[in-house]
Amino acid sequence: MTPRVFRRWSILHTWTSLICTLFLLIICITGLPLVFRDEIGDWLSDSLPYAMSAENAPTVRLDTLTAVARQRYPGQIITSVFVDDDEPQVLIGMAPSWERYNADPGTGHALKFDAHTGAVLRDMGAPAQSGIGFLQLMLRLHVDLFAGLTGNLFLGVMGLSFVLAMISGLVLYAPFMKRLTFGTIRTGREKGRLAWLDLHNLSGVVLAVWMGVVGLTGVMNELSTPLFALWQRSDVQAMLRPWQGQPAVSPSELMSAEAAFHAAQAAVPDRLVVSAVFPGSRFGTPYHYFMWSKGRAPLTGRLFTPILVDARTGKVSAVVAMPWYLRALEVSRPLHFGDYGGTPLKILWVLFDLVTIVVLVTGLVLWFRKRSRRRLSSGTLSRAVSADPDDTLEPIGLPHTTREATR
């Protein structure tokens, strides 16, 4: 690597890192509790426990549960029904009206039912009224900095900057390590700077692949809102053309959610129907129950396929093919969350996250030190040399002076 090429990669590494470091630190720190968000959520939850029931005990009819929900909140609308296949719970989403819910989904709230007994286990208030919980706070800081789509896109760009910093860091790793055995950390009082550098290089290189994967899948996740919007505007709208101009389904015409689940399940016997978005939602269509189904195997269980059930007739209108970009998004989720390999994998995720924080902090320390040294020695050295000839932070193997390089 010539000094010129090295300088260019070095500048790229410095700036792509500086741009994103602060935000990456926020993302890493808020990501720590999010790895265990299910466990923390259960722990913080004020939900009543499930009744002791045999695993294959019969479940309560969905129509009974929707009736209970309507009774509890007369005048409100049901926005969605979610039947969990992991825990014996059914969640029924509600909102004051479609107008308010579609304008701000934060006005929605949910009831958690025991699937076996039909008892209400928890009445989850609307986030707009009940304030923000700890996990919600962490999630918003992690995902959009309370700035909605703008925040998503901004953090997505920060993620890309992080990936660029990592790639340039890998390129710079070679010249720095030319004469060092892998994993060397030069300690000692005079070698303080070198210890920071060695620690930065070591922690960066051992985790490069993980940081790349989690960085890129994180960027993918930040794009989920625009990607879903794009799909709804293109594919879903195209599918809704035959219904265009029809009046929206009125509550009296609405067939039961239970029947919609049965119809959808019959259409995709090899998949599991898990939820229904009611007609009128901005996340669905005005004329259908928008049903989500997923595969039954562990991996296909992460791939969701929607089914449109006509809310007036109860007939399945379409099993919607998902475009490649949403499939990619679905596959990228577990790889970002680390929630697919039991508790040990989650612990590893936390440790990796901590090592990433070490990479960020040591990088910052190196930059501050280099800056203060530059300030001390500014004006005395030529720019081509970039630092004093004894500067041990320069990569090994590169000629120290331009004269040496051209000799």
Next chain:
Amino acid sequence: MIPAFSTIAGRAPVSIWPWPITLGLLTVFGLLSALLGQHGIWLALSWIALSMPLIVTVVCLIRAWSRSSSKGGPS
């Protein structure tokens, strides 16, 4: 003519990439074996493979720490 920089330094260059590439491959294997295998031996292999980068880091830190303390301070 430019002498090889390693001879300027008086030491042979060490191979840089075997360790990072091995750890990178182990990470890829660990990430995929849990995702595609999902249970049993594949999960255990995933945990072991993914632990390697951390174990290697810890070993390097311990070696550096014991070397600096055995020298009785700054070298």
